[in-house]
Amino acid sequence: MSIKSFAAGIFASYVRNRINKWAENPHATQEKVFLQLLKKGADTKFGKDHHFQNIKSYQDFTKQVPVRDYEELKNYMDLMVSGEEDVLWPGKPLYYAKTSGTTSGAKYIPLTKDSMPTHIEAARNAILCYIHDTGNSKFVDGKMIFLQGSPELQEKNGVKLGRLSGIVAHYVPGYLQKNRMPSWDTNCIDDWETKVDAIVEETVREDMSVISGIPSWVQMYFERLIDKTGKKVGEIFPNFDLFIYGGVNYEPYRAKFEKLIGRRVDSIELYPASEGFFAFQDKQNVHGMLLQLDSGIFYEFIEADKFFEENASRLLLKDVQIGVNYVMIISSTAGLWAYNIGDTIQFTSVKPYRVIVSGRIKHFISAFGEHVIAKEVEEALQEAVKDSQAAISEFTVAPQISPDDDELPYHEWFIEFEKEPQDMDHFAGVIDKAMQQQNSYYKDLIDGSILQRLKITKLPPNSFQLYMKSIGKLGGQNKLPRLSNDRKIADKLNEII
Incomplete structure (x- = not known):
């Protein structure tokens, strides 16, 4: 010593x-x-x-x-x-x-x-x-x-x-x-x-x-x-x-x-x-x-x-x-x-x-009164990762208020996988179940057919780095919001992919 x-x-x-x-x-x-x-x-x-x-x-x-x-x-x-x-x-x-x-x-x-x-x-x-x-x-x-x-x-x-x-x-x-x-x-x-x-x-x-x-x-x-x-x-x-x-x-x-x-x-x-x-x-x-x-x-x-x-x-x-x-x-x-x-x-x-x-306090999803916070989405994702042995590089969540084809609205999860789960539908189901267990407002909206179950959009490698670079916030102390109450990040990610 x-x-x-x-x-x-x-x-x-x-x-x-x-x-x-x-x-x-x-x-x-x-x-x-x-x-x-x-x-x-x-x-x-x-x-x-x-x-x-x-x-x-x-x-x-x-x-x-x-x-x-x-x-x-x-x-x-x-x-x-x-x-x-x-x-x-x-x-x-x-x-x-x-x-x-x-x-x-x-x-x-x-x-x-x-x-x-x-x-x-x-x-x-x-x-x-x-x-x-x-x-x-x-x-x-x-x-x-x-x-x-x-x-x-x-x-x-x-x-x-x-x-x-x-x-x-x-x-x-x-x-x-x-x-x-x-x-x-x-x-x-x-x-x-x-x-x-x-x-x-x-x-x-x-x-x-x-x-x-x-x-x-x-x-x-x-x-x-x-x-x-x-x-x-x-x-x-x-x-x-x-x-x-x-x-x-x-x-x-x-x-x-x-x-x-x-x-x-x-x-x-x-x-x-x-x-x-x-x-x-x-x-x-x-x-x-x-x-x-x-x-x-x-x-x-x-x-x-x-x-x-x-x-x-x-x-x-x-x-x-x-x-x-x-x-x-x-x-x-x-x-x-x-x-x-x-x-x-x-x-x-x-x-x-x-x-x-x-x-x-400004990063949440409550487009329908669900009051979803970052801790809830992080813990729900962790449950799914443990269940599936998947690996995640980065993610963010946004509401989809007006989907096509008369679908019910939903929460869209943008996920960049390091290792994809074998069964993506099951993976999404584990996340959704964990969200309902943590957030009674979200559960009530699902049960009442106001929202449908969340959907996952898979992103190619480095998508989030490209997004952060596009807004001039690559590196340093800059952080990607885990969730947002609008589609600004979601729309930008869709442009990138």
Whole structure:
């Protein structure tokens, strides 16, 4: 065991003990964060406009500060981006994480001197919790690759901006710099396919022990490695034993990854976003990610089924229940106040508080009132894959509201198979049965002959990569929506095939 590996084990125990202190005292921890945020934000424009000085309780806060998304906060965001200080948080942000907006064009999410360290600390702590949980620290001596956006940053009115993953690349600690790959120059390549080929050339002869990134783009990297060498990834990198991912559910990819690697490897799930680093998997054999309660983020929750109702109830952590679908609302040291990040989550545990990401409040299918969410389609597909031994590369689901020939409407599943099931009709039936078991609204629509059973459209290899390339979102941190309530993606896929 190297000195670095030994030291990592000691540090991991120290960090785990610190985490346990706040995880075991969640409500006091959140109350402390809430009061600190109000105090720090009181002299900002937002704080003055919302009379922070008069807020004495959480109830006061809900009356003074309504839930908003980016578009509804845009007046404040625009002032901040134009160069004004003390708008949402004291001073100017350190960075803007630039993301794609829905109706407002580009979104500029502030990262402040108070919020930026929490992103770095949470990512570090996820790895340290893994070391503490498993006793495995030997990987720190190998090479580590992080498939991410370009670290090259632009500037807007004196504040640097870029993709979150590119900003974070500037904060890799010194003791990992020699282990980190790819090189800076390769990381700055804009074209994703060119970048992946360059990464393959740089890494194929290295001792890779940790690989991190969004599963769909890591899969592309693995496939290029295999094309070049004719070997499984596990043969190319015999010491590769830890995959770190975030952004999407890994389970639909797991079987494919194990085939590409040639064996099962440990994995750590992260829940990072431009708005904050919210949770990470702290134990290998426990379902869900530990919600970060001591990272300058105050959480509220609204039941997803009631979110669009007027005056929907805002719940504190103490009010949540396991298995309920919630929209997560945050206030944070980034200067986001009662901010709807757009994600839906479910709690898997309340002692301590652990969550899974169940989807996006705007990514659902409810063309007929069925309220289908990403978690349901992912789990239904997993049931069918287990039943049939099929393998899936990628998929998405859309409603078909007006089919030809007087057919009943249905849900259309666009699936790119790595290995097709022997009986496609049976495969579709397993998915449909699992959907009905999970979603009573969907079942009622099937039973009432409002919908017919789902249909599967098989896509040729690389269809989803071609789609993402066609909309300028190939690679990096871009993710394909699992489902949508319209036919925009479906129509584009039909054009491609």
